[in-house]
Amino acid sequence: MPFLAADAAGRIFSRQDEGILRWNGKRWESFGESSGLIVGGGINSILFDRDGGVWLGSTGHGLIHWIGYPNWENWTSRQGLPGNVVLSFLRDRQNLLHVGTRSGSATLQTNGYFPVTPIIFSSTSYQWGNTVEDAQGNIWAGSLSGLLVRRRRGRQDSSAAIDQQLVFRPVGATLDCYRDRHLQHQAAAIQSGSCKNNGVSFH
Structure with missing residues (x-):
């Protein structure tokens, strides 16, 4: 590709x-x-940082x-990364680096290590293929198995009160998440079409 x-x-x-x-x-x-x-x-993804890195x-x-x-x-699993196959990452407005792997997600801490973010919607770790930040600073993550999750702004851990499962489509993977010109989020999926967040629900 x-x-x-x-x-x-x-x-x-x-x-x-x-x-x-x-x-x-x-x-x-x-x-x-x-x-x-x-x-x-090989290389799956690339990010250019604010400092030129x-x-x-x-x-x-x-x-x-x-x-x-x-x-x-x-950084590998020895430094706390949940998996050694990295699929996506995001540097948010709070300067935190969110990393999606084939075995779950994690956020790089200031001490240089990754505390693993537990998956609360299933006993299986999801493959996080895409991560974006919305206008309110919430973090959205889409998995290759069709799960779309929104994490509230500023939270690096995971709990039922923080992470919100928005979509689960087992017949199609959530390939991409992006913001449109109205700062609404789109999630594109294989076989199952697409869904759009209008601030209230998905259609």
């Missing part, structure tokens, strides 16, 4: 089997194991932070 992203400076990034590619205006620069980057089975979600090697060539930081 093609993978393209642009940083604040307009530089284009793409992925390759062993790492990432960056277009410098004339040619592609390759960053992989020889550059100190180890990604396991690059975050990578890898397949098998957890969360990777590029803090400037050739320096990389890495």
Whole structure:
């Protein structure tokens, strides 16, 4: 699947089997194991931080932070990440980093560790494929099994009073969440169509 992203400076990034590619205006620069980057089975997602840092979600090697060539930081299950396959992440307006993995979700703490966020709607950990923040600062997460959850602003833990299960569609995965121009949230799904939050309910 093609993978393209642009940083604040307009530089284009793409992925390759062993790492990432960056277009410098004339040619592609390759960053992989020889550059100190180890990604396991490849790159699933990319995030450009406010400070110019690059975050990578890898397949098998957890969360990777590029803090400037050739320096990389890495978090795996040893640092509390619920899984080493990272599918999505979000830097919210409170500067917290929310990470969705194949085995659940977690929020990076200031001490550099991830306390695992328990899943309250099932005994099975969900694969969080997409995460967004709405206009009120609530965090929305969509799973590959069709679950859509809203977490109240500022909360990093999970309880029935905090997380709200909005949609569960076992026949189709919630592939993407995004805000429209009215700051309403959309959730796109396979086979089961799509649903829209208008502040009250889903249709």
